[in-house]
Amino acid sequence: MSLYLAIFDGDEDVVGWVFGHYSDFGCFRDTISAKLSATDYPILMTHSDCDGDWPASQLPALRRELESIAAAFRRLPPKEPKDAFEHTAANRQGARSLYDCFHNVDGENLFEALIALCDEGIQRKQPIVFQ
Numbered sequence: 001m002s003l004y005l006a007i008f009d010g011d012e013d014v015v016g017w018v019f020g021h022y023s024d025f026g027c028f029r030d031t032i033s034a035k036l037s038a039t040d041y042p043i044l045m046t047h048s049d050c051d052g053d054w055p056a057s058q059l060p061a062l063r064r065e066l067e068s069i070a071a072a073f074r075r076l077p078p079k080e081p082k083d084a085f086e087h088t089a090a091n092r093q094g095a096r097s098l099y100d101c102f103h104n105v106d107g108e109n110l111f112e113a114l115i116a117l118c119d120e121g122i123q124r125k126q127p128i129v130f131q
Contacts, residue, residue: 002105004131005114007121015120017113018105020087022050027084028102028110035098036072041065053127062128063118070111073099 003025006016019025029045032038038045043062047054054062078095081102085092088103095101102110121128 005117006129006131007117007124007126008129009124009126014124014126015117017108019110020085020105024081024084027081031079031081031098031102032069035076036069041069044069048130051130053129054121055127056121056125059118059121059128063115063122066111066114066118070099070115073097073111 003019003022004016005019006013008014029038032041032045042065043054043058044065074097076098078092078098078101080092085102087105088107091103091107092101099111100109104110104113106113117128120126
């Protein structure tokens with residue numbers, strides 16, 4: 001089962017992409033917990049991986065969390081995700097840091113894609129919806 005993240009304007013899907021499997025989202029957060037202090041990132045780390053949303057009011061703080069994690073991951077050596085993100089294995093070839101090891105189904109760097117979703121949600125004053 002795939003996790004789709006999107007921003008809607010009414011019934012219109014204005015931007016969205018497939019994160020990967022729900023287990024990929026779990027692996028992403030497990031990696032953050034293993035390398036950093038999960039309590040420093042409550043918006044990202046405590047959200048359920050099933051239906052729901054990150055409310056527009058939380059997006060500026062979520063963006064800051066993602067930027068902080070991204071900065072830390074840029075300083076860590078690359079590591080192949082175990083039993084996850086198989087769909088993006090080719091994107092990890094030549095990875096220089098842990099930051100380079102996470103991509104959505106479209107091959108976009110996961111941090112860049114999530115931060116862009118936050119920016120879009122902030123601009124439109126709309127939540128990021130999990131589907």
